[in-house]
Every structure is written in C-alpha cells, then in structure tokens.
Amino acid sequence: MVEMDEVLAFLEAKKRGENPSQSWTQLKNVKLKDGTTIEELTIDDSPELEAKLVEKVFGVDEVSPPVSQSSNFQKTLLSEVIEKFCEERKSLKEWTEKSAIENRATLDFFKRIVGDEVFSALKYEQLQDFKPKFLKLPASINKVKRYKDKTIEQVLQMDDVKPMARNTQNKHLNRVHGLFLWAVKQGYTDQDYASGLAIGKDKNAQDARDPFTDEDLVKLFESPKYQKHGFKHPYHYWVPLIGLYTGSAFK
Numbered sequence: 001m002v003e004m005d006e007v008l009a010f011l012e013a014k015k016r017g018e019n020p021s022q023s024w025t026q027l028k029n030v031k032l033k034d035g036t037t038i039e040e041l042t043i044d045d046s047p048e049l050e051a052k053l054v055e056k057v058f059g060v061d062e063v064s065p066p067v068s069q070s071s072n073f074q075k076t077l078l079s080e081v082i083e084k085f086c087e088e089r090k091s092l093k094e095w096t097e098k099s100a101i102e103n104r105a106t107l108d109f110f111k112r113i114v115g116d117e118v119f120s121a122l123k124y125e126q127l128q129d130f131k132p133k134f135l136k137l138p139a140s141i142n143k144v145k146r147y148k149d150k151t152i153e154q155v156l157q158m159d160d161v162k163p164m165a166r167n168t169q170n171k172h173l174n175r176v177h178g179l180f181l182w183a184v185k186q187g188y189t190d191q192d193y194a195s196g197l198a199i200g201k202d203k204n205a206q207d208a209r210d211p212f213t214d215e216d217l218v219k220l221f222e223s224p225k226y227q228k229h230g231f232k233h234p235y236h237y238w239v240p241l242i243g244l245y246t247g248s249a250f251k
Helices: 004-015 047-058 078-091 097-114 124-136 152-156 166-186 214-221 234-246
Strands: 024-032 037-044 060-062
Touching: 078 097, 078 166, 097 124, 097 166, 124 152, 124 166, 214 234
Parallel strands: none
Antiparallel strands: 024 037, 024 060
16 A cells, blocks of 8 residues: 655655656545545546545545646737736726726827736736836827837936836736736736736825826817807816916826
8 A cells, every 4th residue: 555654754854856757647536435625636646546545545535637727828029918908897887988988098009018928928027017117107208299209218228207106007017917817817827916006106296197188288288168258157167278378287
C-alpha cells in the first residue's frame, strides 16, 4: 500500500527540482468517500492504475479527469475584446449613450498606449508599463491641436505637458479595470491584472476637474442655443459668460 508520506516526499523532491522518475498526474475536484472534496491533487502512477492508487491512498470514491496545465485562453486581440465588451454593455442597456461614448474613448486610448496586443498577453508587466505613461499624458489629447497628430511617445517627450486631473485619471483607470473584470469572466485572460491601477484622490486639489479647452469653449458659446439665447432662465445664459471672462469657478 502506498503511504501518504511517500506522496508528500515525492512532492517535496519535485519542488527541489530533483525530477523523480515516476509519472505523475494532476487531478481536480477529488471527491472522497466521506463526502468532502479536494480541489487539486497530484498522484504518482500510470493512467491505467490511477484509480486503484487513489483508492488505496485516500479511499477516493470518484475522481475528475486529469487537467492539462497549458493555458487555453483565446488568442483574441485587445480591439476585439473592447468591441465585444462595449457591444454587450450597450445591448444590456447598462450604459447611457454618453457613457458608451466615454467608455469607448477611454478603452481606445488604452489600446493606443499599449498597442493592439493579444488580450491574454496583457499582464502585470504590460499594465505597469502603461500606467506611468498614462499618468503623464494631457487631457483632450485627441482634440488639442498641439498633440493631435503626434504619437504617444512624441507627446511624452514634449515640454510643458500638463497631466490630466487626478479624478479624470482615476475615471479612465477604473474603466480599464472594468474591462479586465469582464474579460476574466469571459475567459479572455486568467485574472484581473488591472486591479491595482486606480490612484488616490488629490486631497489638496480645490477642483480636480480638467479645464475647458479652447475647442470646448467654441462648441459651447458658438452653439445654436447660445447664439439664439435659447435658455429658460437668463442666468443660464449669463453665468457661464461671467465665468469665462472673470476666470471664476462655479459649483
């Protein structure tokens, strides 16, 4: 009869890299006769004698088939995962139209920084490379003329680049985290490698929101509604103008 001590001794030798000559099989969800289950178990023997050996050592009643150690995750590109994630969220009506546009913009920005890689290849190393680059990048990078036609690396090399506000950064990072949470459930990756991306709030910031760009202001004040004074109350028209010309912040 094979004793448990022999099995443990073999495993210890294996950990030390001694490569014992026996053939070992990894088992999952081993159900014992007393009703308890061992989630993972490694047993010494040929496949033909596996069941008999398990019965001798552990009194096992039932064993699931051996499980391969190799990863079976799909070789799906980041762009495809983003597309499927956004489509599902929209089809389930979990996002408003505005939220869908903002989330898609964030995830496309993430893809622009890390590249359109196989999603399962995006692990801690890739996320740790992404984060410091992202934290240095400015807001409205796709709108501001100064940055519009430049690559990410070119923008990072520029002088006087003002990073996004802390709250804006967190908003983007949390969206990337949401993508990874969904991807784990769908089998595109083995774990949530984006779990540590978020950063703390800036407690010293009086207002952590990003300022309007020149393009934003043109869209607002040259809009048909502003040009035609199409507001229910006069202050809806005048307060933004006062803020524009005085630099005041209104809450």
